[in-house]
Amino acid sequence: MNNNVREIILKNNKKQKKSLDNVMPVIFFTAALISIITTIGIVLTLVFDALKFFRAVPFADIFSTQLAPLAANPRFGILPLINGTILTSLIAMMVAIPVGLTSAIYLSEFATEKIRKRLKPIMELLAGIPTIVYGFFAYSFVTPLLMAVIPGLEAKNALSPGIVMGIMIIPLVTSLSEDAMNSVPNALREGAYALGSTRLEVAVKVVIPAAISGIIASFVLAISRAIGETMIVTIASGSSKNFTFDITKSIQTMTAYIVEFTSGDAGSGTVGYYSLYAVGLILFVFTLLMNLLAQYISRKYREEY
Amino acid sequence: MECKITKNNELNVENLKKKIKKRIMIDKSAKLVFLLSALFALLVLGILIYRIFTQSIGWLDIQFLTSKLSIFPEKAGIFGAIVGSFLLMVIVAPVTIILGVSTAIYLEEYSSKGRLQTLIKTNISNLAGVPSVIFGLLGLTVFGRLLNLGSSILAGGLTMSLLVLPIVVVASQEAIRAVPGFLRDASYAMGASKWTTISRVVLPVALPGILTGSILALSRAIGETAPLVVLGIPTLILKIPQNIMDDFTALPIQIYYWTLDTVLTAEYANLAAATIVVLLLMLFTLNSIAIIIRNKFQRRY
Numbered sequence: 337m338n339n340n341v342r343e344i345i346l347k348n349n350k351k352q353k354k355s356l357d358n359v360m361p362v363i364f365f366t367a368a369l370i371s372i373i374t375t376i377g378i379v380l381t382l383v384f385d386a387l388k389f390f391r392a393v394p395f396a397d398i399f400s401t402q403l404a405p406l407a408a409n410p411r412f413g414i415l416p417l418i419n420g421t422i423l424t425s426l427i428a429m430m431v432a433i434p435v436g437l438t439s440a441i442y443l444s445e446f447a448t449e450k451i452r453k454r455l456k457p458i459m460e461l462l463a464g465i466p467t468i469v470y471g472f473f474a475y476s477f478v479t480p481l482l483m484a485v486i487p488g489l490e491a492k493n494a495l496s497p498g499i500v501m502g503i504m505i506i507p508l509v510t511s512l513s514e515d516a517m518n519s520v521p522n523a524l525r526e527g528a529y530a531l532g533s534t535r536l537e538v539a540v541k542v543v544i545p546a547a548i549s550g551i552i553a554s555f556v557l558a559i560s561r562a563i564g565e566t567m568i569v570t571i572a573s574g575s576s577k578n579f580t581f582d583i584t585k586s587i588q589t590m591t592a593y594i595v596e597f598t599s600g601d602a603g604s605g606t607v608g609y610y611s612l613y614a615v616g617l618i619l620f621v622f623t624l625l626m627n628l629l630a631q632y633i634s635r636k637y638r639e640e641y
Numbered sequence: 642m643e644c645k646i647t648k649n650n651e652l653n654v655e656n657l658k659k660k661i662k663k664r665i666m667i668d669k670s671a672k673l674v675f676l677l678s679a680l681f682a683l684l685v686l687g688i689l690i691y692r693i694f695t696q697s698i699g700w701l702d703i704q705f706l707t708s709k710l711s712i713f714p715e716k717a718g719i720f721g722a723i724v725g726s727f728l729l730m731v732i733v734a735p736v737t738i739i740l741g742v743s744t745a746i747y748l749e750e751y752s753s754k755g756r757l758q759t760l761i762k763t764n765i766s767n768l769a770g771v772p773s774v775i776f777g778l779l780g781l782t783v784f785g786r787l788l789n790l791g792s793s794i795l796a797g798g799l800t801m802s803l804l805v806l807p808i809v810v811v812a813s814q815e816a817i818r819a820v821p822g823f824l825r826d827a828s829y830a831m832g833a834s835k836w837t838t839i840s841r842v843v844l845p846v847a848l849p850g851i852l853t854g855s856i857l858a859l860s861r862a863i864g865e866t867a868p869l870v871v872l873g874i875p876t877l878i879l880k881i882p883q884n885i886m887d888d889f890t891a892l893p894i895q896i897y898y899w900t901l902d903t904v905l906t907a908e909y910a911n912l913a914a915a916t917i918v919v920l921l922l923m924l925f926t927l928n929s930i931a932i933i934i935r936n937k938f939q940r941r942y
Contacts, residue, residue: 345832357836361751367743368752371765371810374803376777381782435678442675462682464924465689466864468893469917473689474902476696476910503685510682520898536670558768567866571900591774591867598781598871616778616810620771627770631763 382620385613389564392607398614401579405597405608412611417580424498424569425562427583431502432558436509436550444509444517445539456511463507471571474500479572480517492574494588501568505558512557516550517543549637553630560626564619566591590619693921696914705915709881710890714908719916720883722862725794725889726863726923728882731800733805733862738803738855742844745851748810749817750839776804777871785872792873794885800868805858812854818845849938856931862923866893892920896935 390398393412398599400413438457443452445506479496520543528538574586575596588596597612708718744761752758780800790796819931820843828838844851874894899913 351735357834360836360839361747364743364747367740368747368761371744371768371806372761374779374806375764375768378771378779381779382775413855416668435681439679442672442679446672446675447679453681458683458686464670464685464860464928466866466893466898466920466924468864468866468896469689469693469921471894472913472917473692475900476903476913477688477692480725503682504684508683509677532662536668536671537664560770565772566772566774567897570867570870571897591772594774594778595867595870598873604786613778616775618910620775623770624767624771625674627767631766 379618382613385610386617388421389607389610389614392610397451403577403579404556405611410608412607413579414615416577416614417588417593418589418618419579419590420494420569420573421589423494423561423571423581423587424501424589425559427498427609428502428505428562428565429555429559431499432505432509432562434553435502436554437504439506439510440513440517441539441544444514445535445543449517450570459507459510462503463511467565467567467572470500470504471497471568474568474572480603486584489584490574492572492576494573494585494587497569497572498583501562501565504525504565504568505561508561509554509558512554513547513551516547516554519550521565526616530583549634552637553634556626556630556633557597560603560623560630564623564627566595573583590615594619613623649856650780652794670872675827679684690921693914695915696911697918700911701915705912709761710895714912715907717912719892719895719919722890722892722895723919724881725894726884726891728794728889729798729801729891730817730859732795733801734855734859736799736802737806737809737858737862738851741806741855741858742813742851744806744810745813745817746844748841749814749862750835750843763808767810772867773865774867774871775805776800777868779803780868790886792875794882794887794889797869797872797874797889800872801862801865803867804865805862805924808858808861809851809855812857813847813851816830816850816854817843819850820846853931853935853939856927856934860927860931861889863923863927864893864894864920866897870897892916892923896920 389412397412400411400412401415402411402413403416404411445457447455472494475492478491478500479491479493481495482490482496482499486495489495522541524546525538528542533541569589570592573589573592575588575592576586577588578585578589593615594612597608705718706723708716709721710716710719732933744765748758748761775801779805780796783794784790784799785792788796790799791858807828824842825845827839828842833841869891875888880887896916898927899909899916903910903913
């Protein structure tokens with residue numbers, strides 16, 4: 337028996353180190369790499385097949401307003417899809433930004449703690465509803481409702497999914513803007529109150545300017561969400577490939593195009609199939625730029641207190 | 642606010658009072674408008690739930706829950722979709738939790754502050770912003786075609802896992818970061834190695850936070866539709882999936898197809914509503930469990 341304690345500890349430590357302590361970091365590192373591999377995978381799949389599309393279709397055709405992927409003489413103008421995406425996103429922003437920002441102002445500057453504690457979980461609930469449910473809601477409730485008000489509204493249109501998408505995004509704008517407003521130090525508010533300002537004046541002239549970077553970042557993230565949103569527009573805006581600014585008519589977004597084409601019978605290897613990846617690539621770049629812009633804004637223009 | 646001062650250096654009190662009154666009135670009306678807009682969310686939620694519940698009444702019964710799909714609305718049921726959603730979770734849960742927690746442990750405990758750590762962190766926050774339909778394209782290409790998994794449960798589950806991975810990573814990171822340093826120090830002082838400290842001290846303390854995040858990720862995965870549609874889940878599957886290599890349908894997919902086909906058969910809207918009720922109840926249960934775990938087991942130091 338060796339009674340030297342130090343030796344026993346050293347021996348035990350060595351045993352332990354050999355086993356798990358050396359292996360686990362490698363396993364964790366590999367797991368962490370999966371997220372990077374996922375990004376690389378996304379970029380590679382999109383770029384690889386999108387290139388085949390860009391090689392097959394001349395650029396002048398891509399930037400045209402003629403889209404007919406399944407016609408005998410297929411046309412692949414992407415402008416109708418970009419137009420549809422911008423149209424629905426704009427409508428969504430017109431709902432989400434005013435309602436989301438004013439809700440945030442109310443929760444952060446006006447509401448008592450009690451009301452806040454009741455309203456916030458409802459916002460979270462709204463944010464947790466799957467988009468397919470919103471899609472069903474847009475198609476089966478909002479569209480008929482709008483049809484009663486707006487004559488000439490088609491059963492599938494850009495307006496209804498735009499509005500519902502805006503409602504879906506309200507919680508995002510509210511919670512991010514409210515976070516930004518909450519991080520404005522109270523000393524600033526109290527200074528303004530001491531000068532005799534009303535709550536509204538404090539909110540508009542002190543809190544919002546101080547929190548503007550976070551608020552703008554929340555708007556940009558909201559736009560990114562609207563651009564990438566799929567099921568609501570797929571269900572409620574139809575699949576018309578016309579280039580139109582008329583929001584009462586059916587349009588198609590980039591995301592809806594991808595869904596329509598993959599759930600259809602487009603054979604792999606055709607130009608139509610590769611067009612999916614081209615649209616996906618443009619969509620990916622759009623949303624990535626928006627997300628990076630939001631991160632940049634909130635980092636660069638943050639006021640430090 | 643500029644106050645008009647009269648020639649003999651006195652405040653025009655009347656004028657001032659009027660101005661203050663006006664400002665207070667504007668303030669009060671603004672408060673009302675803001676409150677209404679905050680209540681708008683509540684209103685919409687109320688209408689949405691009311692509409693869907695009333696539409697599902699008479700359709701949501703035991704027969705609906707236990708029957709297979711059918712083109713006849715009276716006979717149709719969502720048993721296959723429930724089994725499909727469940728099997729999907731059987732894949733998503735272990736894959737995301739193992740990958741997500743491991744990534745979080747690496748980022749919080751092992752990685753040194755440097756380019757690689759920043760790269761992984763930025764990458765994860767950007768992945769969280771990638772539209773789900775793009776993950777569908779990734780799944781279609783890599784899992785569906787390259788690995789030849791087709792539109793099986795395995796392909797859907799792996800695609801969904803990658804989609805919700807950032808949620809688990811971020812939640813686990815926060816949970817691990819919230820474990821106070823003195824617990825680690827105490828463990829090291831007892832002679833424990835790094836892995837022993839992480840597995841016996843850090844993870845048990847962080848577990849409630851990790852579980853909450855994982856459940857929220859699962860509830861996102863259950864409701865997500867676009868990636869599965871892009872994977873090419875067939876419209877009508879009459880067979881109940883037996884194992885993870887089978888084709889399947891899931892609750893959101895069923896809602897999608899029934900909503901699209903309301904043009905053909907009006908009753909499909911009721912079936913879609915009934916399925917939505919089932920889906921929402923599942924989400925509600927999951928979220929309640931998450932909240933209970935958060936409130937009951939999360940210790941604060």
